[in-house]
Amino acid sequence: MGLTKSFVLEALRGLRGPDGSPALGGDRVVWVAACDGYASVKLQHAGDAPDQRRTAARTAYDGLVAAARAAGEQVDALVVEFVDHAGTVVQTERFGGSARPAPPAAGPATNSPREPVSAREQAPPPSRQAAAGHTPIPGLNPGVSGLEGVAHVIAVGAGKGGVGKSTIALNLAVGLARARHRVGLLDADIYGPSMPTMLGLGGLEPIVREGVLEPFLSHGVRCMTMGALVQPDKPLIWRGPMAHGAFKQLLEQTRWGELDYLVIDLPPGTGDVSLTMAQLLKLTGAVIVCTPQKVAQDDAVRAARMFEQLGVPLLGVVENMSYFVGDDGKEYDIFGRGGAEAMARRLNTPYLGGVPITTALRQNSDAGNPTANFTGADTPGTALRADLERLVRNLEGQVALASLRQGQTRPTLTVS
Ligand code: ADP
Secondary structure, rough: OOOOOOHHHHHHHHHEEEOOOOOOOOOOOEEEEEEOEEEEEEOOOOOOOOOHHHHHHHHHHHHHHHHHHHOOOOEEEEEEEEOOOOOEEEEEEEOOOOOOOOOOHHHHOOOOOOOOOOOOHOOOOOEEEEHOOOOOOOOOOOOOOOOOOOOEEEEEEEEOOOHHHHHHHHHHHHHHHOOOOOOEEEEEEEEEEOOOHHHOOOOOOOEOOOEEOOOOOOOOOEEEEEHHOOOOOOOOOOOOOHHHHHHHHHHHHHHOOOEEEEEEOOOOOHHHHHHHHHHHHOEEEEEEEEEOHHHHHHHHHHHHHHHHHHHHOOOEEEEEEEEEEEEEEEEOOOOOOOOOHHHHOOOOEEEEEEEEEEEEHHHHHHHOOOHHHHHHHHHHHHHHHHHHHHHHHHHHHHHHHHHHHHOOOOOOOOOO
8 A cells, every 4th residue: 555644644753762752852743745655754853963863864764664564564765854943944864765785784685776675675673774774865856946947847647557648748748839838848757658759759869968968859849758768679677766866867967948837747656756756846736647437537546646645736637538539520438428527526626628539649649740639620630639729728727826826926916
């Protein structure tokens, strides 16, 4: 089931020292996010020396690992941020999630470089575990509120693969660019990047200038994809820490320039990349893609809960493969049109709209020509175009609302 926010909160609050007093002393847990085996907490603990905070963070980590082990769960990584009374982060400590093997002196448990450190695998007594040196997550960038020059970061996620998440992310990006916005697209689906095909990047090699990647410009969108950095036929066996590093590299070492929107196509499910993203960026919000069927909705709800736990606002739900438009122009309801809309209502989240299954969409994706989705003149093409344009308009509206809520934009009052 993975760590949950309440489990982490209870474990930390329940920590007791040898005399039965709260082990974290005067620390107050003021914020918790948890997802799968990853957790991030904020402790209000200002005024102490850095090494006292370090010890407190270690106590929190050891306590969480022990509680998780007792419950049959595992802790892959914990980030502890100490905040002062104003909420400013004054110190950050990180445990687990290292891509490097544990130092040999640490005892018999050495970890494969590809595997995250886990409580289940390691399971040494706390004292030895402290020595085992859960080295920090490499290069995690604390306290970053966003990318310089980028106004809005929007994540596109889905509960599972194959629902058309990348297709929707790409078409949202192209649609926003057609609406005269400056748009970037980061294909963070590092387990199976599809953008090189869908954007028609072919065998283009990325250009590196002064150690920074130049994004590809395709269909009006500046894009970067893991697919450009790895051989497409090589199996991608990215594990947590590697996923973290790859995502961070793509995000921070690409010359995005000034952007109104950066759309991030996340890997399906709930996991490492989403957590890394939430730690590195302050997102305007997330879009969830779902097909109408009940089974797809259950997975999408899990993705929604993950965003909630990561503190990422939901901008809305998109129903892909909502209906089928035949060459006869008729609309056929195959998977139970409206299922995702009903789910959005249950989640109290806006419904951004549906997109039909059309042969054109699949063909244009395979041909790397998403612009054609916005120009289709035949009957199925017209329906597709109208639906995509509605999606883009609704997303623009939700972004504006989310910005207002987050205090990024002041409402303009027109007095007449
Ligand atoms: P995901 O990112 O969720 O794994 P993709 O976006 O890669 O899914 O889509 C999987 C396949 O389904 C692709 O071949 C894509 O072209 C096709 N596809 C997605 N949405 C539609 C649609 N509405 N109509 C037709 N084909 C679609």
